[in-house]
Amino acid sequence: MNVRKIALAVLVLTVIGGTAAFADNVSQKLRVIVNKQELVDGGVLVDGKAYLAVRALADSVQAILSWDDAEKKVVITKPNVHMFTMQDSTTFGSVSKGRNKFNIFSQIDNLKVDITAFKVTITDPYDDTTWLDGRDTSDKDFPDSGKDNFWFKTKEVSYDFKYSGKYVIRFWMKPKGETAFQVVSEKIISAK
Incomplete structure (x- = not known):
């Protein structure tokens, strides 16, 4: 019985570890600096594309951020x-x-x-x-x-x-x- 529990635990940890390693390879944390200030939320790099936290970006450039829920769009106005x-x-x-x-x-x-x-x-x-x-x-x-x-x-x-x-x-x-x-x-x- 103990052998089954150990084998199951090893299998679960292997799957979790493999998933975390895969996720880390697909996306990387990205440091974003605007006017010599690093954004707290920063961004991520996924498949060579940078994705930024819109609120942090709008706040750093002192822009108005609005969300249009009906059209599912973010509007940034400076x-x-x-x-x-x-x-x-x-x-x-x-x-x-x-x-x-x-x-x-x-x-x-x-x-x-x-x-x-x-x-x-x-x-x-x-x-x-x-x-x-x-x-x-x-x-x-x-x-x-x-x-x-x-x-x-x-x-x-x-x-x-x-x-x-x-x-x-x-x-x-x-x-x-x-x-x-x-x-x-x-x-x-x-x-x-």
Whole structure:
């Protein structure tokens, strides 16, 4: 009886080991690097073709990712979003530590997807994020559906740059039919 159990165990382990070795030969893990950052999910190489994690790729290039379930397709849209920061009429990219007042101007074009909201946030060097301004479809100055370009100026922001380091300003959009905001642009402010 023990001989049968041992033989069965050896057979099962041989099949499992052979399958794992075959799967490893058919597909290989693939490191994917975008703008000097390695994607966490990376990809796989199967029969000489690279397959990437779409969400990781879209996030790394700050694009909007939408899923069309009816047509079983993924749509990646990369709008142009240019942001600049101004104190009075002077642009800046660095500040002294402490409270500063400023506005963020954003120019959006090549928007090829309808959105239902957008927002601007700032994240300090310790990953604490603060909402600065934004709009949704209930606001009278929200861009019309189908509009592919618009400008946005935040209200005057009074923000305390408590720490030395890099602060990240992000412009987020929520595509129509989606529940989550997605980052479409970033700007760095250095505080000293």
